[in-house]
Amino acid sequence: MSSLTVTDEQVGSTPAKVIQPAWVRVMHWINALAMILMILSGWQIYNASPLFGFSFPRDYTLGGWLGGGLLWHFAAMWLVMINGLAYLVTGLATGRFRKKLLPITPSGVLHDVRAALTFKLGHADLTVYNYVQRVLYAGIILIGVIIVLSGLGMWKPVQLHWLVSLFGDYPTARYIHFFCMAAICAFLVIHVLLALLVPKSLRAMIIGR
């Protein structure tokens, strides 16, 4: 492909393989924005009544005070929920989840984690997710579902009291919501780090190939 004299025919006959279809890319970046808004406003809300012996630095919170943080949180939640629901429906309907994320075998995960930690994990074909990716992506989808459900339960603990019961009680739902946030932050760090280590994966998430 480095030839300076590629003909139109050649270009047409060897189109770069689409790694990330347009719907995945659009929803990914909408979700990225929504997550940052939710996390930073969530930290603001957390600071009003911390669950643990620490608060988040004020500079890393959104909204200025509790009321502002809540406004942001309950605005961005629509972005998360609508985009997330569309993602789940499309992912299931197109078979993308099944094709990309399954199967997940313990031996496969163990093997790829070891390879990743020794920098021996290959990325020749970005269309096939390795087991580290499969576990992380499937896991973060699950966490996403749990954080939305626990959040909805806390938002409507009377109307959706069955949802709160699912998590135990209201205070427990709060802790679960917090730990899911922590898991998402941990994912975010690993995810961004790995994307930077394999820049072509970042490119694929932007231009598709």
Place this chain on the structure above:
Amino acid sequence: MAKRSFLIPGVDKRLLIKDSIKTMPEVSRRRFIAGGASLGALTLLTGCDVIDSSSAEEMLKSVSKFNDAVQAFIFNPDALAPTFPESAITKPFPFNAYYDLDDAPDVDGADWKLEVRGLVDNKKSWTLPELYKLPQVTQITRHICVEGWSAIGSWTGTPMRDFLKLIGADTRAKYVWFQCADKDGYNSPLDMRTALHPQTQMTFKYANEILPRAYGFPMKIRVPTKLGFKNPKYVVSMEVTNDYKGGYWEDQGYNSFSGS
């Protein structure tokens, strides 16, 4: 009436933050609603000029109004807040307000009268002994603060819907608007459907004792389907009205419906 809690064991670290917020003049608080991400994350991400925070603030206000409508739609007037056994009661139940207990209204029960105004047939004021004679019920429910903490308490009083019927209130009106004895003039609107909810209560007792000063003597409105700040304490008057008259916290940006 949410905002600052003092007596919850183990969470007093947040007072530091709360104090700093308290000292912020209201104008800058509002300005911060939109522009508060001082790391500039928003400007970075969206490319919008968030410095022009008024547009972001308008957007957030619109969404909050939309959320009011969504919550009113979701609200089931027959859905009851979960109730608990006495053993589940939080002890001590936290005193909570935007001021210290020492600054809480100290109402003289002998002088106090509940003023009734607006779209009602009988506008007579009610003394405490008169109110105490009304049939009372007890509920043990979870109080959930806008800050996120919660506590289970036992409240005894007259169902609001019985009282509204007694005074011949126009229950087609949109709101019951409460005013309180707090020196800054605490007030809060309650949508009529919630006011008519079977668990919405004019509360005169906490844990079977006359409501102490800390919890809103002489009368609190207990609304287990709303966040704590929509459970006004030290109530001095109620008005049945079709006008949205705003509220102490609602005007500062807390979502007005704030239903659970």
